[in-house]
Amino acid sequence: MSGALYVIGLGPGPACWLTPEAADRLARVSDVYGYAPYLARLEPRPGLARHASDNRVEIERAQAALAAAAAGRSVAVVSGGDPGVFAMAAAVLEAIESGPSEWRALDVEVLPGVSAMQAAAARLGAPLGNDFCAISLSDNLKPWALIERRLIAACAGDFAIALYNPASAARPQQIHDAFRVLRDHRAGAAPVAFARAVGREDERIAVTTLAQADPSLADMSTLVIVGASTTRLLARQAGPPLLLTPRRYEAPA
């Protein structure tokens, strides 16, 4: 029994952001498990069995992949972006923790990828150029009170903020609630960007301010970045302004 499990980040979309490590590993595994739209990015090849699953069944997907690895298969579990950022690495470890003890003997490796947050930041300039935090607005697995507490703490620390999972069909309200909290705790002039599907065909970027932002611009494919008090716009002669959170912090207090 020489099975192994690789938790692989595919990056935000285009092949130019897939690491050689991930591409090389995907070319050699026997089985790949993932949310169907991520599997659709992979070239079919003989000897590769694909196991597509729905969104929001991460634990079941992880369990199926671990069972296959325990049966001696060489298995990949894929995530968009980075598997360590609101993605499959945690789900796989949770499944091992609560699973049969033999799963703890498996060779498990996490292969990092470019995250949606980094792709968005690159497109926008340097919005995360100083201290920042990443918060998922999904309350499927954590209480909204915690999310609110974290938004308030992020403002207390004057972090730039990347908001993951800002809205879905089942949760259209949370990004509105989050913006209400943010507007109570951060100046309205803070730059805000809605970066949708960065690197894909339907990429769309909108830059505004916290006071003027329309939260309904955010959907499942959007990464929202809220600037810190020092974040400012850099106007250019061609193209939209860039966001800059400078390295220097001039203490007002």
Added chain:
Amino acid sequence: MSGALYVIGLGPGPACWLTPEAADRLARVSDVYGYAPYLARLEPRPGLARHASDNRVEIERAQAALAAAAAGRSVAVVSGGDPGVFAMAAAVLEAIESGPSEWRALDVEVLPGVSAMQAAAARLGAPLGNDFCAISLSDNLKPWALIERRLIAACAGDFAIALYNPASAARPQQIHDAFRVLRDHRAGAAPVAFARAVGREDERIAVTTLAQADPSLADMSTLVIVGASTTRLLARQAGPPLLLTPRRYEAPA
């Protein structure tokens, strides 16, 4: 005048973590600017002029690169990791902001890379599997009071914390000061990892707790991760324990 400037992330070290986008662009520019150890990672080739500079002269490096681009060259500025995370993207935008207006007409593009934080997280399992923040402990450009405020806010929000630039020869004390603050605001049982030079030959990982950690394990090449209240260890039959910050948050309050 058709100069362009690319701000390129080389990833944490090994070529297997360099994106195809970055590799492709580096194969086509005429000039590359960077801190000498990062330039040393690039294969020499005819037609590529390398401009090595020292650490801590980011603005001067950015200005030189922008001047070359304005003179019609195709220029890369390289960072280790991701250029958007405590690296050259912000410095380049700052230089444009305070530079001649013609620099605002240049084609400037940021190419994301795998960050040190992600490489460390991948090696450790899933320590950043829920909300997290990234804080640089360098007070070269920001007051220590702000860093302390951000550490306290990160604890108030119960974020997992990635600490960049924990220590250098000139700043051996800050990681000790930071741990003192963290120990006042977070339970001592929180898992802590020192991930040094991940992906490179001298990689070294140490897993401990906030109460027991020896801050002097951190140096310039170390990324320190401090777990949240929910972060726990996952023991395995082979190898060191993994860190897991689960997706689910059981609210104590």
